[in-house]
Amino acid sequence: MLKLSAALVAFCAIPALAAPAAPTTAGALSPAEVLRLQAIAKRVTILRDKWGIPHIYGKSDADAVFGMMYAQSEDDFKRIELNFINAMGRLAEVEGEKALYQDLRMKLFISPEQLKAQYKASPDWLKKLMVAWADGLNFYLHTHPNVQPRLLARFEPWMALSFSEGSIGGDIETVNIEQLKAFYSKQPAPALAAVGSDLDNEPRGSNGFAIAPALSKSGHALLMINPHTSFYFRPEIHVNSQEGLNAYGAVTWGQFFVYQGFNERIGWMHTSGGGDVIDEYLETVVEKNGKYSYQYGKELRPFRSESVRLPYRAADGSMTEKTVTAYFTHRGPVVREQNGKWVSVAMMNEPLKALTQSFIRTKARNYRAFYKSMELRTNSSNNTVYADADGNIAYFHGNFMPVRDPRFDYTRPVNGAEPATDWKGLHQVRETIQLFNPKNGWIQNTNNWPFSAAGAYSPRPADYPAYMSVNPENARGIHAVRVLQGKKDFTIDSLIAAAYDNQLPAFEPLLPLLVRAYDEAPASDLSKAAVIEQVTLLRDWDMRYSLASVPTSVAIYWLQDQVKHYGPAAKEKGMPILDYLATQLTPKQRLEALVRASNKLAADFGSWKTPWGEINRFQRLTGDIVQPFDDNKPSIPVPYVSGNFGALAAYGMTSQQRTKRMYGERGNSFVAAVEFGPKVKAKSILAGGESGDPRSPHFNDQAEMYARGEFKDVLFYKEDIEKNLERKYRPGE
Incomplete structure (x- = not known):
């Protein structure tokens, strides 16, 4: 049984345990169950503000969790169900044989028997939350008989442990499905050909900035919460109880804790990456x-x-x-x-401790309490940027960090016959890479290394084992330092402006090479003659994107063409594609890529002189998990650019492009800027809107603002919520 310190247990009251929800195979709720859940619902109030954001108020933490799950289900039950179908390795039961080895991958790490045993061993306060989690979902299904689940007609409390930590990618997903299938089906493994490049996909990750009081105009700490997830992956929610819960932010569908957000005293932002933990x-x-x-x-x-x-x-x-x-x-x-x-x-496999840590950090009221939650050490794939009302800012590079023998290179498979390669427990939090109130007054992380997190006051690589930080610097990290360094008098609005700065650092080493190739090419070179106007535009371009910018379109198509043509060669050499393009291409290849890019623009849009806003769009047509896109249907111009190019406000397409226009699917999703004064102040924005139902007024009501980078005021205090109230009700009404 997991034993928690008295300090951690103190986060939550431990009232009498409610009866558990019925099993998944039990069918409809019994009359006694209905009465029990109706009694809980009477202790819960949901306030929907003018944006449809649910503010849940419950007498106990468990009541609040009940209401939280009910409200989430109202907004997008199908995403909740799919998350747990996938987490329990049951996707093939709804999607067929193609998902068989994806299910096997999950079941190698997670089994119902193990989760049930961990549920049984849970402390009473956490059991009560898991019971409330299942009750809220089951009560929603009971009160919405028109909703037909694909598989999970009944939720059980132990299931909450199958999806217990808020990581975007998920450690288990690092296991290659095709190689897993080859091994267990006894079929030949697929050849690992060098195809594509490291820029083929929009980066999974996030940006987090923290500003100390000395650099803010108000004298209060500020926090920028900027996850780069797939759109609609997390809704915005506010959950309160009379037991001290008062958390606002982004919650992954189906989880009962705010993953990236704040309460009235502290804020936490997770960025992906960190050290080697698998x-x-x-x-x-x-x-x-x-x-x-x-x-x-x-x-x-x-x-x-x-x-x-x-x-x-x-x-x-x-x-x-x-x-x-x-x-x-x-x-x-x-x-x-x-x-x-x-x-x-x-890899880490501690669902009970992970769920505990994920919830109790939302109730911390100061750095000491937050640090205490970090000592559970089960946030395996994330870094954390932190700020609080006491004026502290902090950074943790990872949290779960195995102790290993530094003689071995753990970035590659190591010799399993050598006992010295075993993990030797976990590093204490104090031994990991972290920052607390650095003298420069700001902290940033963009899924990059921690050695630029605080400028000159950043951690030093020589002070830590190599396995504690395996990601390199990236273009977004370079960009983040530029917008923070040497600045002062930050406000919520100027912090948002910094996080939306439109510079594209990835082009800085590449465009001068193109201009030089053009200048040095002989007049007889046909490629040179074909791109006179394009090079003239790019020569004068400030490398900043905008809706009206033609050079943004030309530069991005030029870089994409090079990535397509030379990505496999870069992979064979083991080089990042941007490094390869900067060092390995001939002048002629650079010019030929510009010719091809110009021809593609002309073929798709009638002219290579097409402004970026005509190409890059936001479109949300249906409530499907994977959005369809249609060039003939309405869409909104968006200025933002892929994080691959150093854009802080990242915006990229992740599915196979079947349209001429580009439509965003990953990047800025839920974004919030927070100031921690005597009263917390915050602004936020969601991609699209709160609801996954196209019939809802909150399906797309934030889309135009999102495209403009215009934030709404967060309604954190009850008096402000009631002034902007759309609906007040109890679950089941």
């Missing part, structure tokens, strides 16, 4: 009489084997299943084969 081991396998063992020092250890059932929906709609025998070492599951050796993987 390691692979090359296992030397010995087979005897059909039994498999692995070498570990001088001994042979038997693999633990487990039969994993994988139900799936067949093409005719019927249910069938496949059973896979999975193998495990003491470090973790076997996930692939490499050069005749099996590869096992070690």
Whole structure:
């Protein structure tokens, strides 16, 4: 059983435990259950403000969680259900055999039996929250019989542990599905050809800025919360109880804690990345009489084997299943084969502690309490930027950090037969890379390394093991330092302006090379003759995007063309594509890329002289998880650019482009700027709107503001909410 310190338990009162919700197979609620849930609903009030943002008020934390899940379900139940279908490894039951090995990947780490045991071992206060979580979802389904779940007709409290930490990517998703399938289906592994580049996808990550009181006009600390997620991945919510819960911010659909946000005293922003927290081991396998063992020092250890059932929906709609025998070492599951050796993987798998940490940090009221929550050390894939009403700013580079022997290179699979490669417990928080009130007065992280997080007062690489920071600097990090360094008198509005600065640093080393290639090319060069006007525009371009900017369009199409043509070569050399383009291309190749880019612009839009706002758009047509796009339907011009190019306000398309225009799917999603004074002040914006229902007035009511970078005032205090009230009700009404 997880034992929490008295300080952590003190975050939550521990009233009597409510009866658990019924199991998923139980069908409709019994009359007694309905009466019990109706009684809870009477203790919950939901205030919807003019933007449709739900402000939930409950007597206890559990009551607030009940209302929180009910309100989330009202806004987008299908996203909640899909998150938990996926988290429990049951996607193939609704999407068919194509999802079979995605389910296996989840089930190698998560099983209902383990989660039920952890639920049983949970402290009473957390059990009560998990019960309330399931109750809120089940009460929504009971009161909305027209909503037909794809699979989960009933939620059980233990299920909350299957999705217990707010990371965007998810550690488990780092396991390659195709290689996993090849190993367990005994089929040849797919060839890992050098295709694409490291810029093929919009970066998964975020920006976080913290400003100390000395640099703010008000003398109060400021926090910029700028997640770069897929759009509609997190709604905006405010949850309150009489037990001290008062958290506002972004919550991942189906979770009962505010993942990135603030209360009246502190704020927390998570950025992805950090250190090396997932390691692979090359296992030397010995087979005897059909039994498999692995070498570990001088001994042979038997693999633990487990039969994993994988139900799936067949093409005719019927249910069938496949059973896979999975193998495990003491470090973790076997996930692939490499050069005749099996590869096992070690990663954090502490759902109970992770869920505890995720909730209790939302109730912290000062740095000491927040730090205490960090000592649970289960925020595995995130950094944290922090600010509070006492004037403190802080940064934690990662949180879960295994202790390892620095002689080994853990960026590659290590020798599993060598016991010295094992993890040796976890680093204490004080041993990890962090900052507290640096003298420069600001902190930034953009999923980059921590060694520029506070300018001259940043941590130094030599002071830490290499595995504690594995990400390089990036163009957004360079950009962030520029907009923060040497500035003062920050306000909420000027902090937003800094976070939306329109410079594109990725072009700075590349465009001079193009101009030089043009200037030095002979007059007889046909490529030179074809791009006279384009180079003239780019020569004078300030490398800042805008809706009316033609050079933005030309430069982005030029860079995209180079990425497409030279990305595989860069991969073969093991070079970041931007470094490759800056050092490996010939002048002629640079000019030819500009010719191709200009021709594509002309073919798609009638002229290469097309302003960026004609190309780059926001469109939300349906409530589908994956949005369809249509050039013939209404859309909104958006000036922002991919984070790959150093844009702080990131905006990129992630699905295969089947349209001429580009439509954003990932980047700035929920964004908030917060000031921590005697009263907290904040502004925020959502991509589109709060609701996933196209019939709702809050499906797209923030879209125009989002495109303009115009923020709404956060309604944090009840008197302000009631002045801007759209609806007040109790769950079930």
